[in-house]
Amino acid sequence: MIKSLHIKDFALIDELDVQFQPGLNVLTGQTGAGKSIIIGALHMILGERADTDVIRKGADKAISEAFIYVGKNDYLKNLLEEQSIDYSEELILRREIRQHGSRAFINDTPVNISVLKQVGDQLVDLHGQYDHQLLLKEEHHQGVIDQFDSIEPVLESYQKEYRSMQDLQKQLRDLRKKERELKDKTELYKFQVKELETAELDPHEEEELEAEMNLLDNAEDLDQKASAITEIGNGDEVSLMDMLNTIKLNLEDMARIEPEFGTYLQEVTTARISIQETIQFAERYRDRIEFNPQRLEKLRQRQSELNRLQKKYQRSIPDLISYLNEIKSELNVAENFDVEIERIEKKIEDQAHILKEKAVDLHEEREAIGRYLSDDIVLSLKNLGIQHGQFKVEVAWRFLGKGWIDIDGQKVDCNEDGCDDVRFFISTNKGEDPKPLATIASGGEVSRVMLSLKSILAREQKLPVMIFDEIDTGISGEISEKVGRVMRGLSEMCQIVAITHQPQIASQAHKHYKVQKVEEDDRTVTKILPLSDEEHIREVASLMSGEQITESALTSARELIDRGGMRN
Known part of the structure; x- marks a missing residue:
């Protein structure tokens, strides 16, 4: 409270x-x-x-x-x-x-x-x-029924299957849309697959091409430089190695006299070994140098082809490989659309059976609540002065000629809240058949129906x-x-x-x-x-007679209050 x-x-x-x-x-x-x-x-x-x-x-x-x-x-x-x-x-x-x-x-x-x-x-x-x-708008009547506790688990179960059906329907729509789009692209994709597969793309090829072309392009220069290194190391008159050997021998003699030269002896020895290895590598490298203009031209043509493909498709080589796999997959889907569509349609058919079961459960629970509510409201209306009132909750399937499920051979339209149209019917006069609440109920009757509903819902909720x-x-x-x-x-x-x-x-x-x-x-x-109690009496009297409170109004107010207290 x-x-x-x-x-x-x-x-x-x-x-x-x-x-x-x-x-x-x-x-x-x-x-x-x-x-x-x-x-x-x-x-x-x-x-x-x-x-x-x-x-x-x-x-x-x-x-x-x-x-x-x-x-x-x-x-x-x-x-x-x-x-x-x-x-x-x-x-x-x-x-x-x-x-x-x-x-x-x-x-x-x-x-x-x-x-x-x-x-x-x-x-x-x-x-x-x-x-x-x-309450006078029929689209709100279902909401009244669905406030009852017993509806909630049934509605949630239905909504779960409804969402699953929505997902399947979306998959089917997307697949058919894709089928239409791919029909226009199939020939293009086939050409592109052939072109890219013929190119035999390798994500590392560009780097390897660059490296090999760089060697072929600079073969003569590399040979000259390697030859110059060899000649310096192995000259006929005075070579660099002879000079280093002379320095090494002298440092060995000096280090035996003065230990400080030992450090320099070690450095010269290391340098001599490194230089000798360098000269030997240069000699061996000259034997590996390839003078091959034909191979260089072939590599340049390959590079030109790769550049053309990248410019045409506006993609790098790794991205072109990914794109090739993607369009091959698309073509595979295009070739199997009928099978895939048939598979989804079968799942939709199965899901329709499940959804129908849940929709029927929800429909029947709403009907049960409707019967219970109708009886209670009729009883409540009697207490509110409508002695011969009738109240009926109609729960009808939404037959609109379209929908995902069939009931009695007719298509039923469903939405997130079910497949039902709920309407309240009322008769407040003896001998009259119930008619839609919105068309015949007066303001006072609607108030009493609303209070009856609130009383029942208060008890339920x-x-x-x-x-x-x-x-x-x-x-x-x-x-x-x-x-x-x-x-x-x-x-x-x-x-x-x-x-x-x-x-x-x-x-x-x-x-x-x-x-x-x-x-x-x-x-x-x-x-x-x-x-206070006395002020309460005067205010009730004021409501009865206006600002001028008469003794008779006060007496009537007391009687009214006393009568209410005795009845409760």
Whole structure:
């Protein structure tokens, strides 16, 4: 239950604190006093969209905060622990709206608005003034049925198979599209495969070509340089090796006298060996040098061919090899399209059988819920003054002449939520057949159907809090008293916060609050006042007779309140 609500700088509200009680909490006040502003602040806490227009003039931000007792709730516990929020049986939900965005908190920990909404959906059912209109739109009827707990696992099972079917259908569409595209490219791909395979591409060939051409191109120069090295080392008159041998012999003699020459002897010995090896390598290398203009020309032609292919395809040699493998694979697919399409179509056929089973399960569960809901609503409508009411939930297959599955030989169109059209039918007069709710129900009848639905869903979903913003639209008098009694009975299962203009409903309150506008410092502000027992009587009387409260109105108010207390 909502234990307390704090609102600051929200629309006409300067600062407001209210402590709600268990049972039926009723808010009354003149039109425009700000009752709906309070509901708007609750909407904000529950993660609904909020505009910066709600920020009170002159303030930096609008704040709405609720202290809610939730008890034990495994879903919320897991959800909050995923967000690194310690779970407790009492939660503080807070929302701040600023000029440049909003912030949300749970137990003072920042959270995304989506998380705040997930938590709010588990705690509060908020029925706004315009939710009646949703009931008149048949596209929302399925959503009502799907709020029952038994639907969820069946719907999830169906949706899993539906998504699998979507994936298969996409694969088939992509394959057929590819088939059409490849038909135009097949001849080109065949030519390119032949051209690239004939080229016998090697990812390392360019480097090897460059290296070999460089040697052939510089063969004469290499031979001359190697010859010069050999001649220096092995000259007929005085060679470099002879000079080094002379230096080595002298250093050996000097080192025996002066040890310091030992270091230089070692260096000269090493240099002599290195130079001798170099000269010998140069001699051997001359024998390997190839003078082959024909081979060089052949390599240049090969290089030119590789350059042509790279320029033509705008790819490097390694990328050309990858491209060749890619188009060969594409051609292989093109040659086997019929086989691949047949394989996917067989999988789709098998998946259609699975999807049909899940769709039938979902359809039958919705029908079962529909029958249960119909019976309960008829009983509830009797308590709300519609003695001979009939209510029927029609769950019909969506036969549109197209679809993935067949039912009784007809194609059924399916979507993410199933293959059904759900419609509510009602009759409020004896002897009349039920007709679509949207076409015959009056405002007061729709209100009573909505309250019946809310009562049943509250029992099924076990939500801690239900908020009604003028659910009594279109009703008055004795019917209002019946509605009030139903709401008071409903408050035994969950906390109810209700805005009403009806004295018969206000009289049923366990706790009554008056919302009013007052002038403070040349500004209009909204206040909410918890009423004492005597003030409760006077406010109910005021709703009955207006601003001038008569003794007869007070007497009637007391009788109305006493009657409500005795019945509950």
